Amino acid sequence: MARYKDAVCRQCRRIGEKLFLKGERCYSPRCAVEKRRRPPGNSNPRRRRPSDWAIQLKEKQKARWTYGILERQFRRYFEMARESSGATGDNLIQVLESRLDNVVYRLSFSESRKQGRQLVNHGHFTVNGGRMDIPSYLVKPGDVIEWKRAGNNGSNPEYIEILTDGLPKRPVPSWLRLDVPNLSGEIVTAPHVSEVNTNIEARLIVEFYSK
Numbered sequence: 001m002a003r004y005k006d007a008v009c010r011q012c013r014r015i016g017e018k019l020f021l022k023g024e025r026c027y028s029p030r031c032a033v034e035k036r037r038r039p040p041g042n043s044n045p046r047r048r049r050p051s052d053w054a055i056q057l058k059e060k061q062k063a064r065w066t067y068g069i070l071e072r073q074f075r076r077y078f079e080m081a082r083e084s085s086g087a088t089g090d091n092l093i094q095v096l097e098s099r100l101d102n103v104v105y106r107l108s109f110s111e112s113r114k115q116g117r118q119l120v121n122h123g124h125f126t127v128n129g130g131r132m133d134i135p136s137y138l139v140k141p142g143d144v145i146e147w148k149r150a151g152n153n154g155s156n157p158e159y160i161e162i163l164t165d166g167l168p169k170r171p172v173p174s175w176l177r178l179d180v181p182n183l184s185g186e187i188v189t190a191p192h193v194s195e196v197n198t199n200i201e202a203r204l205i206v207e208f209y210s211k
Helices: 009-015 023-027 052-067 071-083 088-097 100-106 113-121 158-163 202-209
Strands: 125-127 144-147 176-179 184-187
Touching: 052 071, 052 088, 052 202, 071 088, 071 202, 088 100, 088 202, 100 113, 100 125, 100 144
Parallel strands: none
Antiparallel strands: 125 144, 144 184, 176 184
C-alpha cells in the first residue's frame, strides 16, 4: 500500500499548525513548526487571500494527515458518514476516531498514531481476545483492546514496559476506559465529537466533497 514517506514535519508546516505526528517531539522546542514557521520549499509564498476551495482543501488534508489516511480510504469514510443518520461531519469524526490505531493512541499505548499503526500492524494487540493486525479496524462499544501477552508467564517485553510507563500520558476520553494494571482499554460508547481536540472543521470537509 502507498504511504507518505517524506518528513511528516513538512505536513505540519504546510498546514501551518501542529498535527502532533511525532509524539513527544511535538511538545518540545525541537518541533519543526516552532523552529520554522514558513511552509516547506525555497520560494517565498505570495501573500493572497485563499479561496473557499483552498480553505476546504486544507481542512481535508489536515484531517487526512492527522489520522494518516490516504485519499481513497478517506473518501470511503466520508461516504460511510454521509449514509449514516445524523450530521455528516460529526459522523466522519466518529469514524476516524474509531480506528484501532487511533484508539491505541488515545489510550496512551503509543506516542503517536503512526507508532500505534505500526504496533497494530505487528500484531501487538488483541481485540476481544483475538489477535488484530488491521490498523483501520473500526472498534465498537463493548470492544476490549489489550496488549498481547508474551512468554509462558504472561509477562510483557521490556519495550512494552517502556512505552506504557507512567500511564496515562494524555487525558483519556470519556468514551474509553483505561485499565492500567492489565494494560487494556474498553470502548464504553461511540466517540464523543466534543472531546476530539484536533481542531478539524468537519463542516469544511463536507462542503469540499459536496461540490
